[in-house]
Amino acid sequence: MTATETATASGRRLEWQVAEVSEIVIETPHVKSLFLHVTGWQGHLPGQHVDIRLTAEDGYQAQRSYSIASAPEDELLTLTVERVMGGEVSPYLVDELRAGDRFQLRGPVGGYFVWTVATRGPLYLIAGGSGIAPLMAMLRHRERRKAPVPTELLYSSRSLEDVIYPEELDAMAQHDRNLHIAYTLTRKQPEGWVGRRGRIDKAMLIEAPFPPPSKPNIFVCGPTPFVEHVSNLLVELGHDALAIKTERFGPTGA
Amino acid sequence: MAENISDLVLDGNAAAGCLHEIFASDITIAQIQCEACSSARPVGSLRLYAVSMGAVLRCPNCDSLLMRAVNTPHGRWLEMSGTRCLRF
């Protein structure tokens, strides 16, 4: 697909483009997905991100990065944003933004934290909170291409209501014997919950059918403390540090 | 990604846009070798600090400073004295 080739071309100037909000979907009480139309969008690879820039009426500007949650095959670009209390940009994107609003966007950038169906080997995705966003781009791409890649998603959330895309993930797993999803809820579990509880530990990681000799492509994304905790455990379990690709989101979502 | 609440360590991958302004290409997939400890890895896997001021990239093995990049309205700055080599 030519869009994916263009996405990593060198010497391509990185220009600020204009994104227009086409639709906003409420995912959880703290998270919304923004569906964007970007004129002249050249495509992206699953896992890449964009830089966005907001300009206030007095000229003041703020810039942040967000992972692309949509697959390259999808028509609109999706960013899934979690409101960080006291933040400058995310409360605006989650609470103020409306369909029709516009802001600047630059990208896609980041060829390192990328997976496509052309990559060999099993896929092991580990998400903490809103860290699911770039991993969802990978899963959606995998689903659109109907690729039979053995895949495991281990998804840690504070509570059931904080799980993002639950129906879509369940639907993907139900119709795909090569995809298995495990959830762990760290703070609050509903009555009758039979899934995992508490922070990710070695026991949860070992449950995935990808021991080190199977050389899985491992992607870990979420708040910085989560990513460091999980990466350290994976290395202790014998996985090659260089096979673990991490995307730290910064401070913990408290 | 990182809000302006606490600028903890990120991955080099988060500096992709900033570095693209300097190098006119995505260098996060380039291999970089640390002058201090000789270890090599993709730029995207380095430890990234101070992202709201520029990009300060350190070796995950020894914390040595490999690269600093700043985009200002008056020009772009790049310093790589801690890097032995960069392979695209």
Add this chain to the structure above:
Amino acid sequence: MNDKAPISRGFGSGRRAQTPKDRVPPGQYVTTDFPVLSAGPTPQIKVEDWTFALQRGGSLIGKWSWAEFEALPQTTIKTDIHCVTKWSKLDTVWRGVTFDDLLKAAGVGEPAAPYIMAHCDGGYTTNLPIADLIGAKGMIATRYDDLPILPVHGGPARLLVPHLYFWKSAKWVRRLRIMEHDERGFWERMGYHNYGDPWKEQRYDGD
């Protein structure tokens, strides 16, 4: 500013409307948080191992252990701080040893050389004119809000020069070197302004 940039309807209006213009330099917004910005991992220094040095050129003119430093005259100030990344924090309370008292303790009268370089654990440096430290303009702070400064905020001790952008208030400071000639520190040699007056919006070299 890029005049193609679309205006984000309603962005920033709430927060920056609360900004008292006479108190906050141009381009800044007030925050009640205390953002952390570091150029490297947070050093974990035990005060038993901590020493502070004052140098003139290559010579040591004063050195203090933690106990000795704590025994020096202490000053408490309430001040506003301004980060080059655009946040300002008002009425912050700090306690420490003023640069004036440090010079007195070292037995130094008028320091003849005009510049200072601050050297810190982790390798960070920043430079400033000595004139911007004396006359109660600068201190080595050990307490924030009556408590020991947290390591992420520069503890056990950091430089505090609140009338300049906060990158000059070097975290984890261990040594102040008095210099004849100005040399640029960590950010100053990477495109940031050599002086950094927030009221003149001196963020970058060339501003």
